[in-house]
Amino acid sequence: MKRKLFKTMIAAGAVAMICACGDDAATKATDAIGGVGSSGSTSPAVDSPCNGVVSAADTWLFDTGNGYWVIYADGAVTDAAGNPVAVFVDGSIMTLDGVPAVSGIDLNTLTPCKANAVIDPQTGELTILSSASADPQDPGLSAGNDPLNPGSSAATNPDDPFVPKSSTSVNPNDTILAPLDESSSSVNTDPDIGPDGFPTIESYGPPSPEYTKNILGNSQTGWNSRYWDACKPHCSWISNGQEGKTDTTTQESYVAGGTTARNCNIHDVEVPTFTLGHAVQQYWMGYEGTTSACEVGAAGVFTCTDMAPIALNDTLSYAYVAGPGTQTTCGKCFHLQYDGSFKDASANNAAKATHKALKGKHIVVMTSNIGHDVENGQFDLMVPGGGVGAFDALSTQVNGANINWGAGFGGFLTECQSKLGYDNTLEKYQQCVRDMCDAAFGNAGFPNLLRGCHWFADWYMAADNPTYHWEEVECPQYLVDHYMTTLNPTKSNNYAWHTDWSTYKKGDELETLECDDKGCTCPPEMAEKGACRL
Numbered sequence: 001m002k003r004k005l006f007k008t009m010i011a012a013g014a015v016a017m018i019c020a021c022g023d024d025a026a027t028k029a030t031d032a033i034g035g036v037g038s039s040g041s042t043s044p045a046v047d048s049p050c051n052g053v054v055s056a057a058d059t060w061l062f063d064t065g066n067g068y069w070v071i072y073a074d075g076a077v078t079d080a081a082g083n084p085v086a087v088f089v090d091g092s093i094m095t096l097d098g099v100p101a102v103s104g105i106d107l108n109t110l111t112p113c114k115a116n117a118v119i120d121p122q123t124g125e126l127t128i129l130s131s132a133s134a135d136p137q138d139p140g141l142s143a144g145n146d147p148l149n150p151g152s153s154a155a156t157n158p159d160d161p162f163v164p165k166s167s168t169s170v171n172p173n174d175t176i177l178a179p180l181d182e183s184s185s186s187v188n189t190d191p192d193i194g195p196d197g198f199p200t201i202e203s204y205g206p207p208s209p210e211y212t213k214n215i216l217g218n219s220q221t222g223w224n225s226r227y228w229d230a231c232k233p234h235c236s237w238i239s240n241g242q243e244g245k246t247d248t249t250t251q252e253s254y255v256a257g258g259t260t261a262r263n264c265n266i267h268d269v270e271v272p273t274f275t276l277g278h279a280v281q282q283y284w285m286g287y288e289g290t291t292s293a294c295e296v297g298a299a300g301v302f303t304c305t306d307m308a309p310i311a312l313n314d315t316l317s318y319a320y321v322a323g324p325g326t327q328t329t330c331g332k333c334f335h336l337q338y339d340g341s342f343k344d345a346s347a348n349n350a351a352k353a354t355h356k357a358l359k360g361k362h363i364v365v366m367t368s369n370i371g372h373d374v375e376n377g378q379f380d381l382m383v384p385g386g387g388v389g390a391f392d393a394l395s396t397q398v399n400g401a402n403i404n405w406g407a408g409f410g411g412f413l414t415e416c417q418s419k420l421g422y423d424n425t426l427e428k429y430q431q432c433v434r435d436m437c438d439a440a441f442g443n444a445g446f447p448n449l450l451r452g453c454h455w456f457a458d459w460y461m462a463a464d465n466p467t468y469h470w471e472e473v474e475c476p477q478y479l480v481d482h483y484m485t486t487l488n489p490t491k492s493n494n495y496a497w498h499t500d501w502s503t504y505k506k507g508d509e510l511e512t513l514e515c516d517d518k519g520c521t522c523p524p525e526m527a528e529k530g531a532c533r534l
Contacts, residue, residue, distance in 0.1 A: 198481055234330070385453040
């Protein structure tokens, strides 16, 4: 099933490659860019490694001894097929796990390949420039210039755009591999849609390389705690901007703050984050946040279960967190990279196997809650089975018989540690947590909760309060889409107040009242429901 979704930003990136995997492919690529055999050509010799590269940006080739890795100006590193393999940082190539691979690299000593193609920003179509317009061998860099320093004389002048006089389209039989960049303006208007009504995570394309670059050397450090209380998110409430929440007093501030975080009813169906107040009447109107299940139980609203963590691959995941009010506000995102240790590590309390197994992995988190007890640098990870904390709506939503929710603070893993001790094997902790996940969520009818709970055991390696280095980043569109309310896109609405959201089903029409800037008309039947006052 597919649908159009114009807010999903999935774009063709600035670099593409033709994989010259044999003599025929190399000849084809050389001919396409005006190589040997093209009349009037000044292109490189047939044996130049640049003949195998078609790029819309300047690149540098690093000889590994078994082939070439391609270094891009943004620090991304791919193999000859265009697959991300590493990142280039301060003269060193680091693996995607953050492990140094090669150091002391001077780009001025590598083979440079000049941009020899352009990508249409509207269609993503790659067009190779003619040999009269581009020399793939010489990007015009003089010795001693730093090609990654925009202030050097080697930098391209953005006010002097290159306009090719003629071009040659890419042969449709060639294999074109174009890394995607979520920050670009092209839009995937027809993504694959999952059973939850959102685009599948695969439809967003490869994540930004910013999310997997090595940051273990920066000075910003912190640690994860964990919880899942299932309460209405802090960032779902209307406010005047206090406590890190979005300012909902004007339409401009509401949109600038990313609107409000989605919330769902007990059946995991999205409902409004705010409606008309229950006391509206003929001469007064105002708005009121839908009541949290942590206040009123099953009739209230909960965290939507698709905000549970999700893995993109073995080294990168997305999740939501409660962040410290001193360092974040609702809707901000952060890139964390785990360093293999934990909060209370010391000479007599070394990092465990679980922490070491997590080392080098990356996670991008989005703030959906502000925690008054969260420290600077700490992000309280929202993960099912992580502990219900001081406010528990989870046991209301998932109320199977004899469920063991583990420790209130620490959840399933803390319970497993009490059974297994604190120095058991990685596999023992993982299996114990998985078993508790299955017992709690296996037959609960909330597959996202089971997925997120298993994620903690399998991807997160059942690590207890791991430490990391962090930086603020632009939010991935996947997290944005699952964060922003779809029912309250503006600061105004005429939804009637509900005392019980548990009866609302997906597709039901929301009840409304007729209002103007003075007040709202209150029909007797709506007054009986407590939606307004006569």
